Amino acid sequence: MSTETIYALSSGKGRAGVSVIRLSGPETRAAVLKLTGRKVMPVSREAHLCWFRDPLTNVRLDHGLLLYFEGPKSFTGEDVAEFHIHGGRAVVGGFLDALAKVEGLRSALPGEFTRRAFDHGKMDLTAAEGLADLINAETEAQRRQALRLMEGSLATLYEGWRAEIIHAMAYLEADIDFADEEVPDDVAEQVAPIVEKLRAKIIDHMGDGFKGERIRDGLQVVILGEPNIGKSTLLNFLSRRDVAIVSDIAGTTRDVLEVHLDISGFPVTIVDTAGIRESGDVIEAEGIRRAESRAEKAGIKIIMVEAAAWPQMPERLSRRVDGDSIILLNKSDQAVLGDQIPKPYGLDCIAVLPVSAKQEEGTSEFLQLLSDEVEKRMELTDTPNLTRGRHREALYNCLEHLDRFRDGSGKELVLLAEDLRMAARSLGAITGRVDVEDILDVIFSEFCIGK
Numbered sequence: 001m002s003t004e005t006i007y008a009l010s011s012g013k014g015r016a017g018v019s020v021i022r023l024s025g026p027e028t029r030a031a032v033l034k035l036t037g038r039k040v041m042p043v044s045r046e047a048h049l050c051w052f053r054d055p056l057t058n059v060r061l062d063h064g065l066l067l068y069f070e071g072p073k074s075f076t077g078e079d080v081a082e083f084h085i086h087g088g089r090a091v092v093g094g095f096l097d098a099l100a101k102v103e104g105l106r107s108a109l110p111g112e113f114t115r116r117a118f119d120h121g122k123m124d125l126t127a128a129e130g131l132a133d134l135i136n137a138e139t140e141a142q143r144r145q146a147l148r149l150m151e152g153s154l155a156t157l158y159e160g161w162r163a164e165i166i167h168a169m170a171y172l173e174a175d176i177d178f179a180d181e182e183v184p185d186d187v188a189e190q191v192a193p194i195v196e197k198l199r200a201k202i203i204d205h206m207g208d209g210f211k212g213e214r215i216r217d218g219l220q221v222v223i224l225g226e227p228n229i230g231k232s233t234l235l236n237f238l239s240r241r242d243v244a245i246v247s248d249i250a251g252t253t254r255d256v257l258e259v260h261l262d263i264s265g266f267p268v269t270i271v272d273t274a275g276i277r278e279s280g281d282v283i284e285a286e287g288i289r290r291a292e293s294r295a296e297k298a299g300i301k302i303i304m305v306e307a308a309a310w311p312q313m314p315e316r317l318s319r320r321v322d323g324d325s326i327i328l329l330n331k332s333d334q335a336v337l338g339d340q341i342p343k344p345y346g347l348d349c350i351a352v353l354p355v356s357a358k359q360e361e362g363t364s365e366f367l368q369l370l371s372d373e374v375e376k377r378m379e380l381t382d383t384p385n386l387t388r389g390r391h392r393e394a395l396y397n398c399l400e401h402l403d404r405f406r407d408g409s410g411k412e413l414v415l416l417a418e419d420l421r422m423a424a425r426s427l428g429a430i431t432g433r434v435d436v437e438d439i440l441d442v443i444f445s446e447f448c449i450g451k
């Protein structure tokens, strides 16, 4: 149990109708009595309208709502109080100053309330991560994924797998303890199918195409093309803003430009890049290098080429075309295209579409296609997605130990049991079931103060 009592503004900074200041820890009761001038604590989990006063000067701070949650039935598991006060800067500032004067209270660190909730078993680590994601969620898909994580969808999955390993371990350990003679091959035979099934499940789960991470971080859609083909014009069209400089000078864009968009509820980052060509200019060449490196990480590539030149395109672009590429034949207003757009032999791509980014022709078909493709890559399925590199790493570790178990037939039982124990530990690290002290600071520093 923490001995320190912490407080923080839990609602957003700045002027607001209502602001919420939160308090958690053993001194909560004393602080509530001091600030309200009450003799007895209010009933837990009931709203009370009252005056708040500075405990030293007795000057009135505000008239507002007090909510007291007696531990352990609270967010942190400790005694918690929430002060719902008027969200004026002077009110909030005065209130925080007053709390600072109460002995035994200090302001909270980022994520400290949630960390206490974790420490007191109120949530596992994946739920805490889900909560952080929920606070950062900007699109519907992010919100839905975060809520699922917060509800424990991943924790349930991983805890289930951990239980399976522990079950398998029990077989081995029973043999270690009670067998008259060692029969490692027999036991391994009994346990091997369990481990094998689990391995398959983990591999399948990890082969999700990074969907969860994509929903969290946004799908990268990179616009590539020769100089002056209209990449920045397209970026401005997509973002409905004048984000990038457009000019008829080839080599206008040199840096990588990013715009975050919500496409049908999914988070997407549209990336405009320098036009790709051989260039003797050092700065431009660096821009091109960055463009090509961004293309490697793209979830979807929009490759823009000259409609009038189609089906010819520069080799440096055609070799980047793959199943995640949409080829846009831009400046179609300046080209005569037949009804059938020829697709060069052997070119595997999502589609070839004629558009005019400047005249906004063909753009609604393009938007529809883009939104369909985004959805395909990010829609939520029934199985929960892993959302962080941290989860992936732990799952790799788990697999490694399961592999070691698998390759270890003939090994002593105790060693086999140890492989399984380590595999279970790796899963336990994801939910925080096993000691993970070293990673906690990293996880909780993702939060804002007051959460």
Ligand SMILES: Nc1nc2c(ncn2[C@@H]2O[C@H](COP(=O)(O)OP(=O)(O)OP(=O)(O)O)[C@@H](O)[C@H]2O)c(=O)[nH]1
Pocket (backbone or CB within 6 Å): 225, 226, 227, 228, 229, 230, 231, 232, 233, 234, 245, 246, 247, 248, 249, 250, 251, 252, 253, 254, 273, 274, 275, 276, 330, 331, 332, 333, 334, 355, 356, 357, 358, 359
């Ligand atoms: N006719 C016509 N002109 C276009 C179209 N799209 C863009 N342009 C023009 O083409 C020129 C280059 O456009 P940009 O958007 O700057 O091209 P870019 O690909 O970003 O160029 P760099 O950044 O230099 O690589 C500008 O004069 C645009 O107005 C189009 O669909 N049709």
Ligand SMILES: [K+]
Pocket (backbone or CB within 6 Å): 227, 228, 246, 247, 248, 249, 250, 251, 252, 253
């Ligand atoms: K240009």
Ligand SMILES: [Mg+2]
Pocket (backbone or CB within 6 Å): 231, 232, 233, 244, 245, 246, 252, 253, 272, 273
């Ligand atoms: Mg440009």
